Amino acid sequence: MENQQQRLVLALLAYAVQRNISPEQLCELAGIDLASLKTDPKISFTEKQMNDLWINASWLGNDPHFGLHFGESMQLAALGVVGDIIKTSSTVGEALKHGASMTHLITDLFRMEIGHSVKTVIIKLIPYRCKEKEPPFSFHQLMDFFMTFILRELDGLVLEKIKPVSIKYPVALTDLHEYERVLRCRPVKKGEEYTIEFEQRYWEEPILTANYELQGLLLQKVNATARTFGNEEALQARIYNYLLANSYLGICSLEDIAANFNVSPRNLQRKLRDEGVKYQELVDAVRKSLALHYLDSGNYRIKDISHMLGYNELSAFTRAFKRWTGASPLNYQKSENFSNSN
Secondary structure: OOOHHHHHHHHHHHHHHHOOOOHHHHHHHHOOOHHHHHHOOOOOOOHHHHHHHHHHHHHHOOOOOHHHHHHHHOOOOOOOHHHHHHHOOOEHHHHHHHHHHOHHHOOOOEEEEEEEOOOEEEEEEEEOOOOOOOOOHHHHHHHHHHHHHHHHHHHHHHOOOOOOOEEEEOOOOOOHHHHHHHHOOOOEEOOOOEEEEEEHHHOOOEOOHHHHHHHHHHHHHHHHHOOOOOOOOOHHHHHHHHHHHOOEOEOOOHHHHHHHOOOOHHHHHHHHHHOOOOHHHHHHHHHHHHHHHHHHHOOOOHHHHHHHOOOOOHHHHHHHHHHHHOOOHHHHHHHHHHHHHO
16 A cells, blocks of 8 residues: 555655755755655654654745645645545545545544535544644644645545635634635634535535546646756746646636745746746646647547636637647647548
């Protein structure tokens, strides 16, 4: 069985690279051997190592909400266990039940419980830590990460951005505006658990295998093209790779990207301008790359591709595609099919 904690740490380091944070430096400061992390499937981590990892990621990234933003950036199945859940589930409700039973594979800090009310489904993360003991920095960051990650995974299961009915934390939060932006609901301080509540109608929502296959196709695309857009350390390359890796629910807005990179939208635009590129040009580059990838696969309708790329109207996608390639999506697909048959 895969080491899920190892995958979590590797995913954190991958996100740190997007934020221009050295994974070598992070591991050194946390007392983690990077070579062993990459190769030893039985590697384990002490509480101090994990705490130091989160502290230094937040410090080097100048981001007090590193865990929140890390969770926001995660792509479907990034922790591996999500794929196992989907394979054994036919509905969102079944997936949540299976997810709750597999939480211990990722963390021993909390357990996950699923509850119901008349109109809603409630996901509870119940900490094991004693109430009298002040939790370390890593605990708060990890709980932020999982709250966000769970919401993102729900999105991925139904290919829709779910707006929670309520979000509850057992502690007072600072910068509620940022939590509300990421979690799509203003958290309130209530109870002793971390809870996400969403509409009951999603419980019986079927998980379409085609959706998961789509994510798999996207992940193949990401793995094949990661960090190949210009200078790897340039901001435009890091944003391009972020957009590509997190595009399965549409393209992120400038404001969301800026918040995740912990800069203001104006500063982000200025830094990109200094590199000779505009944010919209990066968005178009990602959309063009994905559009060609999906069309070349021959598995998706043009209308579906348009929707996946965030276009409200098929006509808008058609105009953009003609601007990129000189041909309509339909003519491009026909020409590709003709070339492949010969």
